[in-house]
Amino acid sequence: MSLNKELDFNNKIKTSVNYRNFPMVPRVIYGKGSFDQLGDILLAKRKNADAPVIFLVDDVFEGGEFESRIPAIFNDLILYVNSEEEPKTGQVDALVSEIRDMFSEVPSGIVGIGGGTLLDLAKAVAILYTNKGSAANYQGWDLVQKPSLYHVGIPTISGTGAEVSRTTVLMGPEMKLGINSDYTTFDQVVLDPDLTRGVQKEQWFYTGMDCFIHCVESLRGTYLNTFSQSYGEKAMDLCEEVFLNELDPDEAREKLMMASWHGGMSIAYSQVGIAHAMSYGLSFVLGTRHGLGNCLVFQHLKDYYPEGVELFERMKKKNDILLPENLCSGLCEEDLDEMCRVSLGMTPLWENALGPHWREQINPDMLKEIYLKI
Numbered sequence: 001m002s003l004n005k006e007l008d009f010n011n012k013i014k015t016s017v018n019y020r021n022f023p024m025v026p027r028v029i030y031g032k033g034s035f036d037q038l039g040d041i042l043l044a045k046r047k048n049a050d051a052p053v054i055f056l057v058d059d060v061f062e063g064g065e066f067e068s069r070i071p072a073i074f075n076d077l078i079l080y081v082n083s084e085e086e087p088k089t090g091q092v093d094a095l096v097s098e099i100r101d102m103f104s105e106v107p108s109g110i111v112g113i114g115g116g117t118l119l120d121l122a123k124a125v126a127i128l129y130t131n132k133g134s135a136a137n138y139q140g141w142d143l144v145q146k147p148s149l150y151h152v153g154i155p156t157i158s159g160t161g162a163e164v165s166r167t168t169v170l171m172g173p174e175m176k177l178g179i180n181s182d183y184t185t186f187d188q189v190v191l192d193p194d195l196t197r198g199v200q201k202e203q204w205f206y207t208g209m210d211c212f213i214h215c216v217e218s219l220r221g222t223y224l225n226t227f228s229q230s231y232g233e234k235a236m237d238l239c240e241e242v243f244l245n246e247l248d249p250d251e252a253r254e255k256l257m258m259a260s261w262h263g264g265m266s267i268a269y270s271q272v273g274i275a276h277a278m279s280y281g282l283s284f285v286l287g288t289r290h291g292l293g294n295c296l297v298f299q300h301l302k303d304y305y306p307e308g309v310e311l312f313e314r315m316k317k318k319n320d321i322l323l324p325e326n327l328c329s330g331l332c333e334e335d336l337d338e339m340c341r342v343s344l345g346m347t348p349l350w351e352n353a354l355g356p357h358w359r360e361q362i363n364p365d366m367l368k369e370i371y372l373k374i
């Protein structure tokens with residue numbers, strides 16, 4: 001939302017509000033086993049037998065039973081991608097040129113299968129195929145000029161909300177920053193909770209907490225409106241059920257998948273906050289993955305999100321999670337400065353957390369004090 005000030009007929013200043021008009025995923029299929037309908041969904045989108053569908057799949061599925069369920073036909077390409085490191089602008093550029101070199105026809109679509117890493121890669125490849133230059137040129141807000149290729153997102157771990165968001169977060173030469181645009185959002189999402197079966201306990205918690213932290217930061221933010229609040233509260237309730245109750249694993253998978261969706265919807269109209277801003281700095285300098293990075297920062301944000309941190313500690317205990325320690329204590333001043341630079345560059349996140357005068361309330365020394373506790 002932004003405020004426009006102009007003069008009315010009587011030369012008095014009138015203020016009008018400009019509401020954001022953001023895109024939503026136009027098609028979504030939900031349910032255990034719904035992945036098996038992907039072949040039919042894609043059939044309707046295939047331009048011809050020479051225009052392939054490119055499947056970008058987390059390599060955790062390589063060689064497993066799931067491989068045979070991927071509906072690749074004609075000259076479709078399955079590319080397995082490792083998600084140990086978060087996606088990079090250079091990696092997107094390389095994937096796009098690989099696809100261009102392999103096929104003379106424009107692909108019928110890009111399908112991302114995996115966690116936030118693979119979903120973001122699929123979004124970025126779909127954008128960069130139709131927009132000139134490097135992915136790094138589009139990091140920021142509304143810099144993408146042309147519609148992307150048809151792209152489908154299929155999460156296999158729940159929490160990031162990347163399946164529903166209008167951003168793809170990439171590590172670039174200068175910044176870890178999203179390509180935020182109307183062309184980023186998926187054209188189709190397949191939500192099949194069974195696909196999240198193999199996720200390890202710690203990763204389930206870290207990515208799940210990403211959703212929980214989205215909710216806290218959105219619900220405690222200055223950008224909050226009733227639209228965001230309604231999604232954020234639902235996602236928060238689902239997170240509490242999943243991480244504080246004794247749910248049957250099937251039910252937990254279903255509920256966390258929907259929590260992720262609602263959490264993502266909640267930040268669509270608001271923003272995340274301090275944990276995310278600081279986690280971006282951590283990730284840029286140390287390569288710490290998003291979910292874990294958020295947890296590491298969030299535990300030290302009692303001054304800003306007291307109830308959220310208390311709930312987080314209860315969830316951590318209930319799920320027997322021990323977070324790594326002493327990651328930053330030995331860092332040199334230059335690294336800490338770099339973390340602060342990246343973090344303080346996230347203007348909308350700070351503004352959402354602390355209001356328009358956030359610069360008067362936070363400074364690099366305050367951030368360093370928090371980083372040094374991690």
Ligand code: NAD
Nearest residue numbers: 060086115116117156157160162165167169198199207290
């Ligand atoms: P991830 O994609 O990095 O995957 C984490 C780990 O889980 C990997 O080792 C992966 O192999 C494994 N994994 C995934 N599915 C599995 C399965 N079914 N069985 C076994 N292992 C499985 O994790 P994530 O937390 O979902 O994503 C983090 C990324 O998402 C970061 O790059 C972050 O920047 C991005 N992100 C994007 C948005 C957005 O709106 N675009 C929002 C939040 C985070």
Ligand code: ZN
Nearest residue numbers: 160210214276
């Ligand atoms: Zn997040």
